[in-house]
Amino acid sequence: MKKYLIVGLGNIGPTYENTRHNIGFKILDEVAANQNCSFSTEKLGDLATLNFKGKKIILLKPSTFMNLSGKALKYWMQQENIPIENILVVTDDVNIDFGTIRIKAKGSAGGHNGLKDIQEKLNTDLYPRFRFGVGANFPKGRQVDFVLGEWSKEETSQLIERLPLAANAILSFATDGLGNTMNNFNGK
Template structure:
């Protein structure tokens, strides 16, 4: 058994905000598997089969800052350690469109990860970090993460979610090292136009 937690906030008003990109990824994994969500304590959960692995997908219903309240009891119930847990999170410190796996380390200001670390008593679990970038000038970070994606960002968001679901499936079936090798180079930022070639001197 493995557990994949998508971080986000419950409620329709948060569905398309930057903070909920982790939910979008686990929703996509569930959609591909034809799975149905059900309530279990402080979370919505569903079980899917990825390759030979049974995977519990989790969407905490506690609001972001108390995510660990939903995650810790599930880890205790299934008697799992951090190696069997993947947290899918938004990441302010990564540019929008960048995706990477990371094993352990500090929470980096992500309050859902902070609470999971506190309640599990360890930071030794992998995270799939989806870049949403730092806020533009004049934006408070709390307001930025709760802002909705702009129309012009939707194509990149959809591709980030699709690749995020692929990355979750790779982690569950192939392990963290192979998933890192395959997906840590993911960068959906627009590539700069090549500089025009210098004119050839006919002389």
């Protein structure tokens, strides 16, 4: 059975639970809820495993905090013997309009500390990533406050329809492949 590792980036603890920076965790929670599986605390993170259309999908929410996400990703990648092309990193992006999905096969960290750490630990930027737009509705110099801030009421109500779409994109990555998933979900 082909295995996939989906890594949602975020920060642990109730302080960060509903922040924009934790969209990776939120999207993985949506996948798990839709597939009736639950997370358990394991080494370096919370894991949930599901079988979907003949694929084994491992959802990982690192407990290492955002800036050290690469340690958990690399550990579980090696532990489960998952090739880099079967890894998908889910993260927030201030350079994309709120709710918009952008999936790519590779790319720069774009100033995102979680992605920087992953690239450093893997020694490559050639891994698939799923960026969920959180927008850039913040004054100059206030980016950290914005991404670590909680969703507005309007954003929260829009997430109700955006989260299922994001969850479907993750399942598509495992079953339909990266190219088809990019064609079907990018820009939506």
